[in-house]
Amino acid sequence: MPRYFIHMAYNGSRYHGYQIQPHSDSVQATVEQCLSLKLGQTVSITGCGRTDTGVHARNYYAHFDLDNEIADAESLAHQMNAFLPEDIVIYRIWQVAPEMHARFDAVSRTYHYYITRTKNPFHTDDAYFLYGDLDIARMQEAANILFEYEDFTSFSKVHTQVKTNNCKIMEACWFEQDGLLVFRIKADRFLRNMVRAIVGTLLEIGKGRMTLEEFRAVIERKDRCEAGTSVPAHALFLEEVEYRQMDSPPGNGKNIRSECGGGNGFQFVSSSTAAGQQKLKPPFPAGESL
DSSP: OOEEEEEEEEOOTTSSOSSOBTTBOOHHHHHHHHHHHHHTSOOOOEESOOOOTTOEEEEEEEEEEOSSOOSOHHHHHHHHHHHSOTTEEEEEEEEEOTTOOTTTTEEEEEEEEEEESSOOTTSTTTSEEOOSOOOHHHHHHHHHHGGGOSBOGGGSOSSOOOSOOBOOEEEEEEEEETTEEEEEEEESOOOTTHHHHHHHHHHHHHTTSSOHHHHHHHHHHTOGGGSOOOOOGGGEEEEEEEEEOOSSOSSOOOEEEOOSSSSOOEEEOOTTSTTOEEEOOOSSOTTOOO
16 A cells, blocks of 8 residues: 655644644645545545644645555646645655654654734734843743753643653754744654743743743643743744655755754755754745745
8 A cells, every 4th residue: 555745834824723623624624635536535644743723834744545556646736736725735745665654753843933023014924923122042041941851741731632741852942034033943742732832931031020940940840820821823833844764755955054053053954864864845945935
């Protein structure tokens, strides 16, 4: 049974998250309906993770299985783009090894949260307008504390169906990009609402309402009520997903800029890296977005 990967992006504004929800529009249901129609059979896709209502994805991956091989996967991608709504795009569909899994073989996910410090009519749908002074240096100090912990219960929705609230943080930093303040965070996995809760709490520090010691205590108490308010979903983007080497990845390695410190700078990630990981990027010029 051949397995295929699908690389897509979506604007999540009008969807109740990626995952199928009863009586609500979702990205998964929309893509599955289109794929099933074009292939003439019922197709179910398995995504690399779930994004909440209103959250966007610049790079998202899913896999699906078929009884027979697709004659022309590139043509199928073009056909789907002609049929799908304008807020979902398919970049590529390609065959992978039967055991390759979109969710379990992902080694990291990276999210960006965008904040505009001035009222801007062109960022009403993709950035959070926040007025007032912020101590960004202190916010970065707090972000560095995240590396000392693995249990992030304090930043997770309660009563979620997960076996553990442990996550390995790989990057966490604030930087400026095109006039926006951006928080970048990379980890092996994320809990529901985790990034938005972390950003909301870091902003409390930036406003002088919470100390670094209190931030550390919030994490250690493992109580969602102790953390700050979650920031709005519309400014959160799933930016990148990393996989181990897979069959026929979409294109060669690219120069990927890591905005976080630690000597990362510009990194070229390809199948020849020592870690044996492939950073998959969409086939469009750097800087282009949804």
